[in-house]
Amino acid sequence: xxxxxxxxxxxxxxxxxxxxxxxxxxxxxxxxxxxxxxxxxxxxxxxxxxxxxxxxxxxxxxxxxxxxxxxxxxxxxxxxxxxxxxxxxxxxxxxxxxxxxxxxxxxxxxxxxxxxxxxxxxxxxxxxxxxxxxxxxxxxxxxxxxxxxxxxxxxxxxxxxxxxxxxxxxxxxxxxxxxxxxxxxxxxxxxxxxxxxxxxxxxxxxxxxxxxxxxxxxxxxxxxxxxxxxxxxxxxxxxxxxxxxxxxxxxxxxxxxxxxxxxxxxxxxxxxxxxxxxxxxxxxxxxxxxxxxxxxxxxxxxxxxxxxxxxxxxxxxxxxxxxxxxxxxxxxxx
Amino acid sequence: xxxxxxxxxxxxxxxxxxxxxxxxxxxxxxxxxxxxxxxxxxxxxxxxxxxxxxxxxxxxxxxxxxxxxxxxxxxxxxxxxxxxxxxxxxxxxxxxxxxxxxxxxxxxxxxxxxxxxxxxxxxxxxxxxxxxxxxxxxxxxxxxxxxxxxxxxxxxxxxxxxxxxxxxxxxxxxxxxxxxxxxxxxxxxxxxxxxxxxxxxxxxxxxxxxxxxxxxxxxxxxxxxxxxxxxxxxxxxxxxxxxxxxxxxxxxxxxxxxxxxxxxxxxxxxxxxxxxxxxxx
Numbered sequence: 001x002x003x004x005x006x007x008x009x010x011x012x013x014x015x016x017x018x019x020x021x022x023x024x025x026x027x028x029x030x031x032x033x034x035x036x037x038x039x040x041x042x043x044x045x046x047x048x049x050x051x052x053x054x055x056x057x058x059x060x061x062x063x064x065x066x067x068x069x070x071x072x073x074x075x076x077x078x079x080x081x082x083x084x085x086x087x088x089x090x091x092x093x094x095x096x097x098x099x100x101x102x103x104x105x106x107x108x109x110x111x112x113x114x115x116x117x118x119x120x121x122x123x124x125x126x127x128x129x130x131x132x133x134x135x136x137x138x139x140x141x142x143x144x145x146x147x148x149x150x151x152x153x154x155x156x157x158x159x160x161x162x163x164x165x166x167x168x169x170x171x172x173x174x175x176x177x178x179x180x181x182x183x184x185x186x187x188x189x190x191x192x193x194x195x196x197x198x199x200x201x202x203x204x205x206x207x208x209x210x211x212x213x214x215x216x217x218x219x220x221x222x223x224x225x226x227x228x229x230x231x232x233x234x235x236x237x238x239x240x241x242x243x244x245x246x247x248x249x250x251x252x253x254x255x256x257x258x259x260x261x262x263x264x265x266x267x268x269x270x271x272x273x274x275x276x277x278x279x280x281x282x283x284x285x286x287x288x289x290x291x292x293x294x295x296x297x298x299x300x301x302x303x304x305x306x307x308x309x310x311x312x313x314x315x316x317x318x319x320x321x322x323x324x325x326x327x328x329x330x331x332x333x334x
Numbered sequence: 335x336x337x338x339x340x341x342x343x344x345x346x347x348x349x350x351x352x353x354x355x356x357x358x359x360x361x362x363x364x365x366x367x368x369x370x371x372x373x374x375x376x377x378x379x380x381x382x383x384x385x386x387x388x389x390x391x392x393x394x395x396x397x398x399x400x401x402x403x404x405x406x407x408x409x410x411x412x413x414x415x416x417x418x419x420x421x422x423x424x425x426x427x428x429x430x431x432x433x434x435x436x437x438x439x440x441x442x443x444x445x446x447x448x449x450x451x452x453x454x455x456x457x458x459x460x461x462x463x464x465x466x467x468x469x470x471x472x473x474x475x476x477x478x479x480x481x482x483x484x485x486x487x488x489x490x491x492x493x494x495x496x497x498x499x500x501x502x503x504x505x506x507x508x509x510x511x512x513x514x515x516x517x518x519x520x521x522x523x524x525x526x527x528x529x530x531x532x533x534x535x536x537x538x539x540x541x542x543x544x545x546x547x548x549x550x551x552x553x554x555x556x557x558x559x560x561x562x563x564x565x566x567x568x569x570x571x572x573x574x575x576x577x578x579x580x581x582x583x584x585x586x587x588x589x590x591x592x593x594x595x596x597x598x599x600x601x602x603x604x605x606x607x608x609x610x611x612x613x614x615x
Contacts, residue, residue: 241578248530290576293533294559297552329551330541 015236016287021224026066029218030059031197032190038285039181039302040067040155044230045237045281048178048274049134049154051119051306058183060157062215064115071230072223073112074149080122082165086129093142104141109133112149112227116156120166130154131173151230171265171309178274179299180306233284240280241290249296250275256328257304262314263324267307274303300329362443365414369442371422372409375402376437384427391416392444394425414444508538509596516590533571539596540564545603 019041026037036052040063043050052060061077068075078089091107108114109130116130133139134154138147156177158169174180186194201213250272258266279295286295305321314324363369383394397409412422422440515532518524524532537555541547544561546554559565567589574584 241576243576244526245530245533245575248527249534252530252534290578292572292576293537294552294555297550297555300551326550330538330547 011232011236012239012284012287012289015233015284018225018229018233019285022067022070025070025224026063029066029215030063031194032186033059033063033183036063036181036183037067038282039179040064041285042278042281042299043153043155043179044071044151045234045284046178046277047151047153047234048277049156049176051174051177051180052155052157052183053160053180054157054183055161056159058185059215060183061115061117064113064155065216068113070224072226073151073230075113075115076108076111077115077117078108079117080119080126082121082123084122084126086126089126089130090133090139091141091146102142104144104146106141106146107139109139110146110149112151112153114152114154116154118159119156120158120168122167124167127167127169127173130156131176134176151227151234171307174306175268175270177306178278179302181302182305237277237281237284239289240283242276242280243290246279246291246293246296247276249293250279253296253300253304253328257308257325260324260328262311262319263308264311265307265309267304271304271307275299278303297329301325361441362445363412363414364445364447365417368411368413370397370409370411371440371442372397374408374410374440375405376408376423377405378428378434378436379432380406380429381408381426381434381437382429384425386425390425391418392420392422392425392442394422396426410440412442414442417444417446419443508535508542508601511535512539512593512596516593516596520587520590520594529575533575536567536571536593539593539601540568542601543603 022041023034023037027034030037039050042048044067054060065075065077067073078084087107089107089109091105091110093102094105095101096103119127119130133148137150137152138145140146158166160182185191198215201215201217203210204213204217254267254269254272254275257263257271260266275296276291278299279291282295282299283289283291301322304325308321308325310319310321310324357372358370359373360369360371380399382396386393391414393413393415395411397411399409400407410422412425414420420442422442423434423437426434426437428434512532512535515524515528515535518528519532537558540558540561541554544558544564546557549557555568559568570584570589573580574586
């Protein structure tokens with residue numbers, strides 16, 4: 001893989017500053033989700049899609065809204081439910097009563113940053129309509145093809161505990177998500193900080209009445225950079241150097257998932273591609289113009305875990321995917 | 335209907351009526367077996383079976399009766415109940431009550447299949463009564479047999495299998511894998527796969543030395559980097575392997591010199607601070 005050109009080097013510092021500003025601005029609104037913010041940035045910089053898995057109330061929606069406002073991206077949110085139709089997402093042709101002609105009504109998917117809330121609550125045909133658009137970055141309404149705006153990123157969420165009435169995403173569709181990040185509860189100090197900030201929000205006057213202010217009211221409209229700046233950062237990611245030794249590490253880990261006796265399904269080649277892409281973005285976020293094994297180890301869970309499936313025997317013996325992956329990573333280090 | 339079809343039907347009718355029916359004339363039968371005497375022409379008025387009793391040696395039934403000139407033709411079914419020679423005419427009588435002495439003799443023979451003296455079915459052969467005791471003894475014998483079988487499977491079967499399967503060659507230790515890689519890198523003979531494996535083995539070496547096996551790989555690598563000796567080594571290896579243009583030339587021979595003679599014991603965790611250091615590296 002070629003080394004970055006010397007002319008791009010000064011821009012690396014600017015890009016890092018831009019990314020730091022995003023993290024700082026989002027951190028003012030969302031407490032203690034630095035890793036999640038980093039994953040959202042990785043997804044943004046690589047045009048990969050992100051699936052956030054966590055219980056309700058971990059500020060997933062607030063986080064995505066904060067990122068979109070910070071980078072000045074168009075943002076849309078769809079709450080997935082059982083009765084949602086593909087046309088509710090993609091759009092449809094509507095008969096105009098005045099002109100007696102069909103008019104195209106574009107759905108909420110025509111945005112830069114789409115939050116698909118609780119994606120596993122929608123029927124499989126709706127899920128596949130969204131996932132098809134994620135893959136091809138274009139949709140068909142009537143007989144007409146429409147390209148989705150660039151950048152286009154889907155951040156989907158799913159709740160791991162309430163499984164009744166949900167449709168689990170199949171492996172082939174999970175593979176479309178570059179990263180699946182599992183959100184965890186905040187530490188005690190972070191949670192106290194959340195409560196402290198929430199207590200200081202106060203009320204907002206609305207006409208003659210008033211409503212309690214939420215964290216969404218705190219989001220400033222001043223973006224730290226335009227989408228052009230983001231596109232430059234995306235170009236910089238492509239300049240991050242990937243050594244031959246790093247590629248050997250990636251292929252070794254991916255191959256180990258395919259050979260491991262406790263895994264019924266190992267990683268696809270797309271997992272290896274995602275590992276390299278995400279590692280490049282992480283290296284840039286951490287101010288490097290080259291990737292290191294620590295990027296690989298930091299991202300392995302988010303890139304690999306949703307792409308592997310435990311065997312029945314391993315499940316019966318009480319093993320988890322996390323344990324198996326750590327074993328693979330340890331073995332990779334042996 | 336066409337003439338051809340009509341002619342065909344007529345021909346079939348003629349053939350079926352012209353051909354005489356195959357009549358049975360069974361004059362001999364074993365005891366209890368039914369037999370038939372058909373198309374038998376007997377003179378006089380119509381006949382019927384004479385009423386018999388339980389001891390009657392022959393039972394006769396009149397199946398069909400047809401006129402035959404001024405006589406009658408009969409189909410008879412008869413069953414002999416006792417062996418001997420009999421005249422079926424003796425077992426018939428006239429329906430109108432007239433005398434039937436003028437009937438010709440219809441001789442039949444009832445044969446026996448059992449020996450002459452045997453009047454009833456054979457007595458069943460006496461058999462010994464099933465054994466009602468000894469269950470506990472049987473249970474004990476079965477238990478001993480089961481235990482002997484288990485011991486044979488456990489010891490004899492295993493010994494044979496152990497003798498048949500050769501022991502696998504010992505797995506090379508991490509030290510065995512690390513030394514040739516260090517030599518190859520020092521001699522500038524290592525390809526990218528070997529260099530990558532060397533990096534992984536050095537990580538494994540320090541993960542074991544610093545006792546970080548229980549930590550996640552992502553956390554362990556950060557801990558290793560914070561260690562003065564391991565961190566310095568790892569940063570130089572990373573610069574050599576992963577940086578597009580390393581800031582200074584890396585002295586690989588000097589850097590990897592302590593690992594040329596590394597042994598499996600060197601992968602043991604370092605003693606806690608304050609204790610004596612036993613490792614070489």
